[in-house]
Amino acid sequence: MILTRLLPASVVGLILFFLAFPIVVVAIVSFSEATYLTFPPPAFGLRWYQAYFSSADWLKPTWVSLWVAAAVVVLATFLGTLAALGVSRLSRPMRIFATGLILSPMIVPGIVVAIGIYYAYSRYGLVGTPIAMVLAHTCLAVPFVVTSVTASLAGLDPRLEQASLSLGATPGATFWQVTLPLIRPGVLVGALFAFITSFDELIVALFISGTGAVTLPRRMWDDLRFQIDPTIAAVSTLTIVLTAALMGCAHILRKRNQA
């Protein structure tokens, strides 16, 4: 009796520990007072957070990442929402084909996409510019917006749009006053995912950020390669907190959409 109850619980516990352990270690190390990465830390303090917030080497890539992600949110949400609306109005075989194309950046291995983007962009001299980062990340983020908005559209009663038209609303007015408010949670969830996709993206950044558009994950990567100092743990922890907060928002929005 006890065994049948304890066994699954302990298996779940082990899995959770396995998943969360690296994150927990990083978070603990970030509060270390030691000058080198060591676990467990000899003493606790905010020293490495101080180091992060007072270092232009870290703050500049942070701003680059935030700006790129913000631009990606705007672009990917706009394009992704339009794409989802368009795809939903296609005939079934066309819809499957179009959806496959749109989702391909999500399905194809990241390194392959990165190499493709690198070759294409270097031809136009874009490598190392923030515009390249925005465009490349938009490609990666659009599938998330399309998936999320499509799910919202699937739950939308087509009669609501018909009702709107019958009541004298033009197709444009119907979109702004009926369709968009009803799929808004899906659009916002898509926007959050677009932000996260761009903000923690490394592979494409390795290829095309050059020296002119170094993003935060790229900076972290470089840091790990040339020196090891606990600032990276502080940065990681901050990134984890931001991402978790955004995921939380997305979850709440989805819940509200279902209610």
Add this chain to the structure above:
Amino acid sequence: MGEAGMNGAGRGASVTLADLEKRYDRVNAVDGVSLDIRSGEFLTLLGPSGSGKTSTLMMIAGFEMPTAGDIEIDGKSVVAMPPYRRNIGMVFQNYALFPHLTVEENIGFPLKQRGVPKAERAKLVAEALELVHLPGYGARYPRQLSGGQQQRVAVARAVVFKPRLLLMDEPLGALDKQLRENLQLEMRRLHADLGITFIYVTHDQEEALTMSDRIAVMNDGKVAQVGSPEDLYDRPTDRFVAGFIGESNFLPAIVRGMEDDIVVAECNGTTIRAVCPGRPATGDKVTLTTRPERLRFTDSAWNATPPQNRLSVTVTEAVFAGERCRYMLQAGDGTSLVLKEPSSAAIQRRAIGERAEISWSVADTILV
């Protein structure tokens, strides 16, 4: 006309459907429907699912493009006109209220599209809520209302902008029987109050009979018969209509001759007279139809009118159903008939196996 002041003098639109067709892939959903709907009329499109009644309504509303034929509203073709310019009120199945808007905003929606100023809008919305007996419900959201209340809001929203034509697609389908019956009467009252043309789609024949001025019975994409409820019930012109509206008995017979407008036919050795719109030839094999509640046992206390048609039968089943008794009977040739007799404590129920004679009026016998 109530105090609400809604468009009492305004007359309804007339609608003409001319050889209307709608083909999906290779199936004719609507196959040559021609219909004149009069100004201010309550017309019901009645038929089983797949009969083309909803497709016809969707074409009038403008959501479906006819494959062929024309739709005229007040004499003007509207086929090329988008739905948002047709100025037609529509009540949808499951109401299609906007879930993100309050009742007030839902009803005000068509007024907002027409640029009606806010103050005027509030006044009209309040009037519309009064018209459907829901004053004070403006601030609620649709999900906070019962099905019947949502239905009324949908009606208010569809008439608040004073359209001359109101389309309704099975608007009572999702409600329970009691509520449906109440709302049927309310729809009739609304129709009388507003004086506009109603086109109502349903598969429920009782609903159609209760509410309509005229009913167009649809089957296989065609109009089988158009007429008043009495016309359709008392004088169905074909077997489908006789079977779909109410219950019918069908008797196979052979035409033996005519007496003025009355057909004299022979049904397994018995002479039966029937009303007939056409003139069948002697010797034709035909089907006669009668309603179960219009048959009587010849020796019954209910049998007041002199019977004109008589038939010997055997009782095969007797079911007491409260207000009436339902008998299954078998004629000499094996044809089954149903007879419904009003129940009374004074009348003894017939036993199974009992032989009896039934009789009914010639006027209640139709050749289809």
